[in-house]
Amino acid sequence: MRSKIEGNLEGKLKFLPDxxxxxxxxxxxxxxxxxGKASSLKARVKSYFQPSSLSRPPTRPIERFIHNVADLEYIVTRNEVEALMLEANLIRRYQPRYNVRLRDDKRYPFIRITLSDPFPGIHVTRETGEEGVRYFGPFVNTAVARQIVKELTRIFPIRTCDRILKPSGNRMRPCLNYHIGRCSAPCADRISAEEYQDLVKSACTLLSGGKGRLIEELQTEMKRAAEELKFERAAKLRDRIEAVREMGDHQSVISPSADDEDVVGIASQGDEACVQVLMVRDGKLIEREHFFLWGAEGAGHGEMLAAFLKQFYSEGSYVPGHLVLQERPDDEAIADWLSKLRGGRVQIHVPAKGRRAKLVEIARRNAELLIEERRRNMAASATENPALIRLKELLDLPSVPARIDGFDISNIGPDHAVGSMVVFEKGEPSKNWYRKFRIKTVEGQDDFAMIYEVTMRHYRRVIDGEEPIPDLILIDGGRGQLNAACQ
Known part of the structure; x- marks a missing residue:
């Protein structure tokens, strides 16, 4: 336990701004x-370092960071909403181990439209944050995102290539997509910039969930074209309206209103936490996604929801006008922040009864079932995997090893040594848990001392509850390395 605050840190705490x-x-x-973010840096940060907080043993993982803090930085913002936006960006950048965050470190696919280009293109990507680009998603997998792009380009023939185009005077040869009706060939000046921008605007509206609004806009445009005797264009718009209507018509209506809603439910069991998001667009359930969380042990649902919402929507996800939550998040600035991201008012609902309460219960129950399924799969995979069963028998283990930690030392010359740890869960590589260790206390090529340092550093974190306890530890080398690790 920490008994006092070091001088440098104590000095910074004295001069925190209000x-x-x-x-x-x-x-x-x-x-x-x-x-973290605060409406008052002075009050919030000092609250962590009260004598009562420093003297008692930490009971939650998030409380342990107080005893490991050696330095402090802060960034002053104009208001709390701006602070919240910056906090979300920094968490995504640094992935701090004591923040509640999305469990999967993989990047989910998004659909991107390059609005800053003279003739914007549409693509599937896992990278976000580029200026002049609008992102839609995230989607469950790349196949879903690509299928949506395929359907969109059938209705709105937007280019999917990476050609660099000028506002006018493009004289390239059209590709196959033009000949099959999936691109309007701006590369060959086969469409005006104004008409092309209308296609892009319509695609963005549809991707944002505004199907009903888009149909109304297209109908108005079709009538105008007919009145101006532009019958060919009116016919194209008519076909486009029918194609838009066909998209998602198999979905059942679950809301009598045409409002867009994200319904968020959460469940937790022990150190497992899962969030389920139901996406309702034009009164229809069009998608659902789930996310497991890291660092959620001991945290309340309100705290988990606040952390999740910041990360989920800061990644570029579409922000609907209504957010229906199981509990109110532990951050009063979230509604204002979401409204700023959306460019319009976002209302947060925590319903106790009625249609929305039923939807929340569906989301919560699904999150609960996903945790149970994950645990069953882990247990089943571990107990049914023939290799793990054989390993248990060879090593005379008390149970099948569901989690295995493996350590090795690599020497590149006399002055460059690195320790590495790999992890297998259920017999499969679990790369989220892989670690690299820069050797700090050993000079020369002493493998025994290096193994001792690496295992000691890692299992201190395990003892502190920061990482799981393995069922089996493997050390690369001979008896000397094994004895060093067992010290």
Missing amino acids: SPGVYIMRDLKGDVIYV
């Missing part, structure tokens, strides 16, 4: 271990 902003906590190695 202003909104973001604070960044670092450990002795300089790694960012926690990021």
Whole structure:
């Protein structure tokens, strides 16, 4: 336990401003271990370092960071909403181990439209944040995103290529997509910039869930074209309206209103936490997604929801006008922040009864079932995997090893040594848990001392509850390395 605050840190705590902003906590190695935001940096940060907090043993993983803080930084912002936006960006950048965050480190696919281009293109990507680009998603997998792009280009022939085009005077040869009706060939000046921008605007409206609004706009445009005796264009618009109507017509209506809603439910069991998002567009359930969370042990649902919402919507996800939640998030600034992202008012609902309450219960129950399914799959995979069963028999283990940690040392010359840890769960590589260790205390090529340092550093974190306890530990080398690890 920590009994006092070091001088440098104590000095910073004395001069914290009474202003909104973001604070960044670092450990002795300089790694960012926690990021938070506050309406008053002075009040919030000092609350962590009260004598009562420092003297009692930490009971939750999130409380442990107080005892590991060696340095503090802060960034003052104009208001709490701005602080919230910055906090979300910094958490995504640093992935601090004491923040509640999305469990999967993989990037989910998005659909991107390059609005800054003279003739914007539409693509599937896993990278977000580029200026002048609008993102839609995330989607469950790349196949879903690509299928949506395929359907969109059938209705709105937007280019999917990476050609660099000028506002006019493009003289390239049209590709196959033009000849099959999936591109309007702006590369060959086969469409005006104004007409092309109308296609892009319609695609963005449809991707944002505004199907009903888009149909109304297309109908108005069709009537105008007919009145101006532009019958060929009116016919194209008529066909486009029918194609838009066909998209998603198999979906059943679950809301009498045409409002867009995201319904968010959460469940937790022990150190497992799962969030389920139901996406309702034009009164129809069009998609559902789930996310497991890291670092959620001991946190309340309101705290988990606040952390999830910041990360989910800061990644570029479409922000609907209504957010229906199981509990109110532990952050009053979220509604204002979401409204700023959307460019219009976002209402947060925590229903106790009625249609929305039933939807929340569906989302919560699905999240609960996903945790149970995950646990069953882990147990079943571990107990049914023939290789793991054989390993249990060879090593005379008390049970099948569901989690295995493996350590090795690599020497590149006399002055460059690195320790590595790999993890297998249920017999499969679990790359989220892979670690690299820069050797700090050993000079020369002493494998025994290096193995001792690496295993000691890692299992201190395990003892502190920061990482799971393995069922089996493998050390690459001979008896000397094994004895060093067992010290």
